[in-house]
Amino acid sequence: MFKNYFAFTKSPALNFIIGLAISLGLLIGLGPLVVSYGKELPFSVLSLVVLFNAIWWGWQIGFISALFYIFLGIAGLHIFPNYEFGIKHVFTITNCGYYFGFLAAALLAGYFAEIPRKKKMLNSLAIWFLGHAIILLLGGLYIYRINPERAWAFIQLDLSAYAVKATAGLILTVAFLRFVEGRENFYKAS
DSSP states (O other): OGGGTOOSSSOHHHHHHHHHHHHHHHHHHHTTOEEOOTTSOOEESHHHHHHHHHHHHOHHHHHHHHHHHHHHHHHTOSOBGGGBOSHHHHTSTTTHHHHHHHHHHHHHHHHHHHSOOSOHHHHHHHHHHHHHHHHHHHHHHHHHHHOHHHHHHHHHHHHHHHHHHHHHHHHHHHHHHHHHHOHHHHHHHO
16 A cells, blocks of 8 residues: 555665565564553554554565564564563464464455555455454464463453554554545545
8 A cells, every 4th residue: 555655766676675674673663562551451562563564565565574573583582572582482372373363464454455446444444454353363263272261361352452453553544545645535536
């Protein structure tokens, strides 16, 4: 989506590299952040950033940046939520499925975001919620495989956080599209 409106250079290869660097920078910079609200489980902004990269830059950049992010964290950089790192963090009962979900969601949400559609607001809503549903589903299935009693509890705790992140992503996307296309053109196509 973003790459359709802005080009850094005339070279597609260089634009890809710049987009990948920006995406990876967003993941490394924002991935460790965890937000707490109320008495609920604190949530990471990581899924929002993974989907942001895929939806705004395309599935190739979104998937590759998420894959690099996971590899860099496994290699020892303190870039996972709460500044965690290492292979032990990735393959815990509560994390592994979500990391696979990030990769799957980056592929699918990024792919669907690249398909031109007339109903931009409805399309954005569907893509953001689809991406978060994929992450939640794969995370929950992995937890269920290991410990079926805990799976539903984790999904219930994560559901509200994923809804908030999907809504925030939708608002950012619609605001961006309205800005670059202008109000009249945005609503004409909707």
